[in-house]
Amino acid sequence: xxxxxxxxxxxxxxxxxxxxxxxxxxxxxxxxxxxxxxxxxxxxxxxxxxxxxxxxxxxxxxxxxxxxxxxxxxxxxxxxxxxxxxxxxxxxxxxxxxxxxxxxxxxxxxxxxxxxxxxxxxxxxxxxxxxxxxxxxxxxxxxxxxxxxxxxxxxxxxxxxxxxxxxxxxxxxxxxxxxxxxxxxxxxxxxxxxxxxxxxxxxxxxxxxxxxxxxxxxxxxxxxxxxxxxxxxxxxxxxxxxxxxxxxxxxxxxxxxxxxxxxxxxxxxxxxxxxxxxxxxxxxxxxxxxxxxxxxxxxxxxxxxxxxxxxxxxxxxxxxxxxxxxxxxxxxxxxxxxxxxxxxxxxxxxxxxxxxxxxxxxxxxxxxxxxxxxxxxxxxxxxxxxxxxxxxxxxxxxxxxxxxxxxxxxxxxxxxxxxxxxxxxxxxxxxxxxxxxxxxxxxxxxxxxxxxxxxxxxxxxx
Numbered sequence: 001x002x003x004x005x006x007x008x009x010x011x012x013x014x015x016x017x018x019x020x021x022x023x024x025x026x027x028x029x030x031x032x033x034x035x036x037x038x039x040x041x042x043x044x045x046x047x048x049x050x051x052x053x054x055x056x057x058x059x060x061x062x063x064x065x066x067x068x069x070x071x072x073x074x075x076x077x078x079x080x081x082x083x084x085x086x087x088x089x090x091x092x093x094x095x096x097x098x099x100x101x102x103x104x105x106x107x108x109x110x111x112x113x114x115x116x117x118x119x120x121x122x123x124x125x126x127x128x129x130x131x132x133x134x135x136x137x138x139x140x141x142x143x144x145x146x147x148x149x150x151x152x153x154x155x156x157x158x159x160x161x162x163x164x165x166x167x168x169x170x171x172x173x174x175x176x177x178x179x180x181x182x183x184x185x186x187x188x189x190x191x192x193x194x195x196x197x198x199x200x201x202x203x204x205x206x207x208x209x210x211x212x213x214x215x216x217x218x219x220x221x222x223x224x225x226x227x228x229x230x231x232x233x234x235x236x237x238x239x240x241x242x243x244x245x246x247x248x249x250x251x252x253x254x255x256x257x258x259x260x261x262x263x264x265x266x267x268x269x270x271x272x273x274x275x276x277x278x279x280x281x282x283x284x285x286x287x288x289x290x291x292x293x294x295x296x297x298x299x300x301x302x303x304x305x306x307x308x309x310x311x312x313x314x315x316x317x318x319x320x321x322x323x324x325x326x327x328x329x330x331x332x333x334x335x336x337x338x339x340x341x342x343x344x345x346x347x348x349x350x351x352x353x354x355x356x357x358x359x360x361x362x363x364x365x366x367x368x369x370x371x372x373x374x375x376x377x378x379x380x381x382x383x384x385x386x387x388x389x390x391x392x393x394x395x396x397x398x399x400x401x402x403x404x405x406x407x408x409x410x411x412x413x414x415x416x417x418x419x420x421x422x423x424x425x426x427x428x429x430x431x432x433x434x435x436x437x438x439x440x441x442x443x444x445x446x447x448x449x450x451x452x453x454x455x456x457x458x459x460x461x462x
Contacts, residue, residue, distance in 0.1 A: 044068030111205020
């Protein structure tokens with residue numbers, strides 16, 4: 001919901017509240033009665049709008065807004081006897097009478113469904129159906145009772161239908177009380193992370209369901225089962241219990257915003273894992289962000305075909321009935337990891353999706369780092385091979401020089417030495433010997449020329 005739409009809805013709620021109080025003639029009561037009535041309705045609408053704006057994908061805020069309008073249109077009523085009422089707006093007042101209490105049903109449904117779109121547990125879904133049936137029966141009986149005011153006809157005698165109005169009121173109160181007990185049980189059975197995330201909404205929903213128990217004395221007194229409560233005690237107590245309901249939307253809004261903070265904590269977790277994140281750092285960061293110390297990240301090991309923990313040991317996924325559940329993460333080539341977390345986190349799919357997104361980033365970063373290290377190793381090995389090949393070629397050239405040119409130089413040096421020795425005894429023989437050494441040196445010529453060319457030149461005819 002956009003802010004502009006929220007402002008329009010807030011203005012509509014202000015106008016609707018004032019009109020409803022006038023139509024139902026609540027202004028004829030002491031001033032604190034209509035003010036309490038309006039504050040409850042406007043608080044419901046305001047808290048719901050804040051939740052709807054801050055978390056557009058969460059339906060709880062919109063449902064609280066709807067509950068606020070139902071309260072404004074048809075708030076539970078208890079009157080001082082001497083305030084006096086007229087027949088003005090008789091039909092509208094009768095229509096409001098038929099819808100009394102539906103706001104409690106919407107708040108109960110909001111608590112059962114939080115933080116998803118619908119209740120997840122089978123017994124919660126059954127309870128919601130029972131609540132709808134009880135409220136539908138109440139609306140039907142009250143419509144029959146108010147038929148003379150609504151349609152101008154008598155469907156049944158009012159004295160005959162009056163006990164049934166009391167019966168369905170008791171059925172409604174009883175269904176709400178059972179719903180409140182179930183919400184309390186759900187809170188007590190939740191793990192610490194579950195209580196942290198869902199606790200405010202569950203307890204607020206339970207309070208909303210148990211608050212109408214105070215008003216049960218009225219239908220019981222109508223049936224003659226108990227004595228009526230004195231008016232000076234009954235009416236202030238009734239509106240005091242209604243005033244406590246203002247805490248319900250505030251607590252629900254707190255729970256909605258806490259869910260938003262939990263999602264936003266993923267960004268802090270991303271910043272805290274460091275420049276080279278690992279699964280161990282990711283587990284620590286997600287545990288701090290979601291308040292769930294049991295979070296585990298299990299990478300997929302293609303070699304074993306299963307999931308492993310941070311130490312590389314095989315790890316099993318939780319069973320269906322465990323307090324933990326596993327959210328599987330897959331890639332283009334198949335499974336990549338599993339995020340094991342408390343079951344309560346699955347109540348809000350957006351939180352789990354944020355954690356999975358962060359897990360994908362870490363896994364992609366780990367894969368890219370591994371690929372980069374492998375490429376660097378391949379480059380180092382290639383350079384080592386190039387250096388080794390260069391060294392081998394240099395050694396080969398050294399051996400060729402040692403075995404070829406060096407031997408020739410030594411032979412030439414020996415001949416020259418012999419020529420020098422012979423020069424002392426026979427100058428003519430030394431000249432011929434030196435000339436032969438020069439010819440051999442010239443015949444062998446350039447050290448870079450192929451030997452076959454020298455041989456061809458040496459043995460060519462004159």
